[in-house]
Amino acid sequence: MPALSELDDFDLCLKKPDAVYCIVDLELLEDDTPLYQFIKNFSSLTYKNYQHSKLHRGVCGSQHCGLNTTHADAGESTSEALRNCLNSSIHQGYGLQVDNLSVRYCKTQDDYIPPDVLDYVVGVLLLALLLVNLGCSAYYFLWPVEKEKANKFMLAFCVQTNWKALKHGGSAEGGxxxxxxxxxxxxxxxxxxxxxxxxxxxxxTANPEFIENSYDDFFKALLFNARVIVQIFFVMGGFLMAYKMLVYAESHPFTLKTVPMALVNRWLRLMPAVLVVMGLAMTWVPHMGSGPMWDAVVKRERDMCRMNWWQLVILSPNLFPFEHLCLPQACARKLGWLSPWSLDCLLLPQGTAEEMGSKRVNAHETPFPGFNSDRWWNCPNGLGSSPS
Structure with a gap:
């Protein structure tokens, strides 16, 4: 079979000033040849095999197909020239023909996207944040003070105190x-x-056979589907958040205001790190490298983040189409918002532990102060079912 994907050397190609490097996707023409029928049958196992009738190429067009910088616009003339070029090589090598071809983009030696206003704004903000961290850390190092007497806002930006919190923040036994x-x-x-x-x-991938055969290996298939394991983080996070709110309910009134405040607290804790990563992805990261797939991955992520940044700000990007996500690795966030609302059925509104003390007959009737068994049975969607 023709190679599923092939990339000419990107750096070597663009050493010449008039060179053009293009990324193209092409589809083979369906016919009755034995090879194409084999490709068709092999690709029908879609749960493990690639679609081998759809090929991908990174072509040094100036070297192999007679292109020049006038073809850098990836227009119809570029597409037609590359189609004829690749059709000739594939037909000569395998007896197959190209049905259609699309050009993703073409790169030249002079391709450069200058920094814009947003790049400079994010750069200044990140530089200011770095200087604040360095300044607070230097001040704490040169003039150490006791934690009780120090400014808590300054300590929040101090590397030493954050390292101590990270190193000694939890019990070794785990409690x-x-x-x-x-x-x-x-x-x-x-x-x-x-x-x-x-x-x-x-x-x-230069070796698609390895990926396809890996699905026959249990442990490799488990690794490919390891994203399911992410649910463990959601279960732990939701459980710990629920536990913290139950402990809070033992000494504080649990009202409608409690749940929104808990969500705001979590949002404020997550948002600084999210904004820094998203800000870098949409501004300076695209300027830090180049390559045949750089535009397809890094520049595309930049464009998606500039267009759909708000989806990540509300921490629910997986409610929207995956192909339009900013930072797909941060796509699973909405489950963390559900646990506080579930607790609403259990705790709202019952008052403090002291107020509930006179109502508790024994420890078995009320597992924690504020628990309302009547509200539990009335929770929707199967959170509880009536004992009758």
């Missing part, structure tokens, strides 16, 4: 939730393995 340590470890191992496979989906 009552020590089982979570094992879940976190194994989940992170699977997540790292999963992210190593992302490049297969984003770019081209």
């Amino acid at each position: 009552i939730f020590k089982c979570f340590q094992a879940l976190r470890f194994y989940t992170m191992v699977m997540i790292l393995g999963l992210h190593s496979m992302i490049f297969i989906g984003y770019g081209y």
Whole structure:
């Protein structure tokens, strides 16, 4: 079969000033030849095999197809020239023909996107944040003060105190939730393995047979589908958030205001890191490299983030089509918003532990202060079912 994807050397091609490098997708013409029928049958196993009748090429057009810088616009003339060129080589090598061809983009030596206003604005903000961190860290290092007497806002930007919090923030034994340590470890191992496979989906692979045969291996297939393991993070996060709110309800009134405030608190904790990563992705990261697939992956992510940044700000990007996502690796966020609303059925509104103390007959009737069994049975969508 023809190679599923082939890329000419990008850097070597663009050393010449009049060189043109194009990324194209082409589809083979269906016919009755034995080879095409084999490709058709082989590709019909869509759950494990690539579509081998659809090929991908990175072509140094100036070297192999007679293109020049006038073809850099990837227009009809470029498409026709590349179609004739690739049709000739594929027909000569395999007896197959190209049915249609589309040009994603073409690159030349002079391609350059200058920084715009947004790039400079984000750059200034990130530089200011870096200077604040360095300044606070230097001040704390040169004039150390006790934590109780220090300015808490300054300590928030201090590298030393944040490192101590990260290093000593939890008990080595794990407390009552020590089982979570094992879940976190194994989940992170699977997540790292999963992210190593992302490049297969984003770019081209020189050895598709390895990927296709891997689905017959249980452990490799498990790795390919490891994104399901992400649900463990949601379960742990939702459980811990629910536990924290139940503890809070023992000494504070649990009202309609409590749930929105909990969500706002979580949003404020997540948003700084999200904004920094998103800001870099939509501004300076595209300027940091180049390559045959750079525009298809990095520049596309830049365009998606500039267009759909608000989806990530509301932390619910997976409610929208995947092909339009900004930072697809951050797509699963909305489940974290559900646990507080579920608790509304249990705790709203019952008052503090002192107010509930006179109503508690024994520990078995009320598992925690504020629990309302009548509201539990009335929760919608199967959170509870009537004992009768």
